[in-house]
Amino acid sequence: MGRIVLDKVKKQFGDVEVIPPLDLEIEDGEFVVFVGPSGCGKSTLLRMIAGLEDLTAGDINIDGDVVTEVPPSKRGLAMVFQSYALYPHMTVRKNIAFPLRMEGVDQATQDAKVAAAAKSLNLGDYLDRKPGQLSGGQRQRVAIGRAIVREPAAFLFDEPLSNLDAALRVGMRLEIMELHEKLKTTMIYVTHDQVEAMTMADKIVVLQAGVIEQVGSPLDLYHAPRNVFVAGFIGSPKMNLIEGPEAAKHDAKTIGIRPEHLSVSKESGTWKGTVGVAEHLGSDTFIHVHDTGLGDMITVRITGDIEARHGDTIYLTPDLERLHRFGADGLRIA
Numbered sequence: 001m002g003r004i005v006l007d008k009v010k011k012q013f014g015d016v017e018v019i020p021p022l023d024l025e026i027e028d029g030e031f032v033v034f035v036g037p038s039g040c041g042k043s044t045l046l047r048m049i050a051g052l053e054d055l056t057a058g059d060i061n062i063d064g065d066v067v068t069e070v071p072p073s074k075r076g077l078a079m080v081f082q083s084y085a086l087y088p089h090m091t092v093r094k095n096i097a098f099p100l101r102m103e104g105v106d107q108a109t110q111d112a113k114v115a116a117a118a119k120s121l122n123l124g125d126y127l128d129r130k131p132g133q134l135s136g137g138q139r140q141r142v143a144i145g146r147a148i149v150r151e152p153a154a155f156l157f158d159e160p161l162s163n164l165d166a167a168l169r170v171g172m173r174l175e176i177m178e179l180h181e182k183l184k185t186t187m188i189y190v191t192h193d194q195v196e197a198m199t200m201a202d203k204i205v206v207l208q209a210g211v212i213e214q215v216g217s218p219l220d221l222y223h224a225p226r227n228v229f230v231a232g233f234i235g236s237p238k239m240n241l242i243e244g245p246e247a248a249k250h251d252a253k254t255i256g257i258r259p260e261h262l263s264v265s266k267e268s269g270t271w272k273g274t275v276g277v278a279e280h281l282g283s284d285t286f287i288h289v290h291d292t293g294l295g296d297m298i299t300v301r302i303t304g305d306i307e308a309r310h311g312d313t314i315y316l317t318p319d320l321e322r323l324h325r326f327g328a329d330g331l332r333i334a
């Protein structure tokens with residue numbers, strides 16, 4: 001089991017309040033991602049759940065029990081960090097078995113649990129190697145293996161893939177998702193990368209300055225961002241946000257249109273501009289359009305390849321069904 005409830009959890013470092021009182025419910029078996037810019041309090045929140053950081057106020061509840069005063073080792077949670085924190089002189093086998101040895105688990109049980117963890121992480125061939133003889137991705141898998149053998153109520157990941165190169169990150173992302181499918185254990189995953197959040201999460205918690213801006217499924221956040229911050233933060237390329245007279249036409253302070261919800265024409269359309277740069281990805285083309293009179297540059301995403309030369313005149317037309325409207329308070333207008 002792994003249902004975690006945060007009840008008015010607050011954190012102050014000295015006089016500085018980094019997390020104002022915050023409520024959150026995480027269901028058993030959920031894959032929850034905390035996402036937000038660097039310094040918004042993601043690690044602090046995760047460390048409070050783990051018990052590595054005291055609460056200034058509020059309570060944390062795991063499976064019906066208040067654990068606020070319970071030490072980390074007794075909370076039944078396992079944490080995986082960006083730095084793998086493996087013992088360099090121990091083999092993979094010993095590293096994975098380490099928490100079991102500490103608990104005095106018998107050898108046969110240790111062997112069985114290590115074998116099962118190694119199997120689900122494809123580490124079977126590496127058990128006799130030392131961390132120095134492994135790639136970054138393999139080391140992170142060992143760190144995850146060490147968490148698995150503890151059979152925790154929940155796994156807590158703090159930016160576990162940040163040290164890996166881009167290609168490896170994508171692979172490990174899939175492996176962690178597959179692991180979640182297999183184990184069905186609650187996972188809380190912290191990242192500043194909204195693509196990671198969108199691809200991995202059942203539920204995303206968007207944080208800014210210690211405040212929850214929105215909680216929802218990836219598609220909730222994509223289709224109905226609660227405010228301008230979430231609108232601009234979730235989605236790649238970013239949503240175009242437009243203020244001024246063009247927004248006022250729609251009775252809004254700010255309107256938003258995602259790059260994929262604009263169509264382009266060389267002849268006519270709602271907004272006229274000139275092509276700045278075009279990024280050709282093959283599957284898609286991103287065209288950055290200047291001189292529209294809408295304030296910032298506007299980005300358009302077209303499926304497939306399209307010819308667009310620097311300086312060309314281009315017309316853009318938003319799909320009005322997909323237009324987002326926000327009021328003076330920054331909140332979404334229904």
Ligand code: ADP
Nearest residue numbers: 013014018036037038039040041042043044045
């Ligand atoms: P994130 O993980 O989202 O990047 P953190 O949780 O690490 O953010 O930090 C949130 C805020 O708390 C930051 O402003 C950071 O400087 C501050 N902070 C974190 N740990 C401490 C500490 N031990 N003492 C004082 N301030 C801290």
Ligand code: MG
Nearest residue numbers: 042043044159
């Ligand atoms: Mg952090």
